[in-house]
Amino acid sequence: MAGTVIGEGLTIEGEVVTEEEVVVNGTVRGTLSSQDAVSVGAGGTVEADIQAAALSVAGQVTGNVNAQDRIDIQAGGRLIGDVKAARLTIADGASFKGNVDMDV
Amino acid sequence: MTPRPHCISVGRRKPMARHRSDISVLGASSRVTGNVRGAGGLRVEGTVKGDVAVDGPVEVVPDAIITGNVEGESLDLEGTLEGDASTSGPIRIGARATATGSFRGAQVTIEPGARVALQLDQDFELDLGPTRRGR
Secondary structure, X not given: OOOEEEOOOEEEEEEEEEOOXXXXXXXXXXXXXXXXXXXXXXXXXXXXXXXEEEEEEOXXXXXXXXXXXXXEEOOOOEEEOOEEOOEEEEOOOOXXXXXXXXXX | XXXXXXXXXXXXXXXXXXXXXXXXXXXXOOEEEEEEEEOOOXXXXXXXXXXXXXXXXXXXXXXXXXXXXXXXXXXXXXXXXXXXXXXXXXXXEOOOOEEEEEEEOOEEEEOOOOEEEEEEOOOOOOOOOOOOOOO
């Protein structure tokens, strides 16, 4: 189980900083920084810049993302913002709008 | 013989809330600067600088710190709360807890060892025992 779980119906407005894995099924507005992976569930909404080891998006993310390893936008997921990561996958049925920097 | 310490408990008794599946967790290394609100319960293992308002039970584990006001269905405090607490159900201030502020709940229990500087804002009934009842 992830160290931090933001459940459905919960909203955090502000800054979240952690070393642990984060699962967002609720809403985060502000900034989100994790040294581990961040997963945004199908019902999750993040309106924040994200710094993480990896990001998986099944819900909605609006903000710039910097991932050390990879970003996966899953079917039904939506990401609006500029992304920087070593690897990026956008599944069939996912939405993405923004610039990509893969540091080539 | 040293008298055995007892917890202080005031207010009308209500059972502690049962575990719910929609509980959010702010992990031990998590630091939140801002407000947390919404539905479901909340378990705080890290640090929150801001207000917490949820409609489920709030649990603050040892070493966790909340600097802000807390509203919830109930409060189980073993960490530190610097702020006011208001619940519709019971409040338990555990042996390892530190609490400063104004607390209001259906029942407030302060266990021996807790470090508190509280204002209790609530109605409560004193149980004087069967021999004094009906006088």
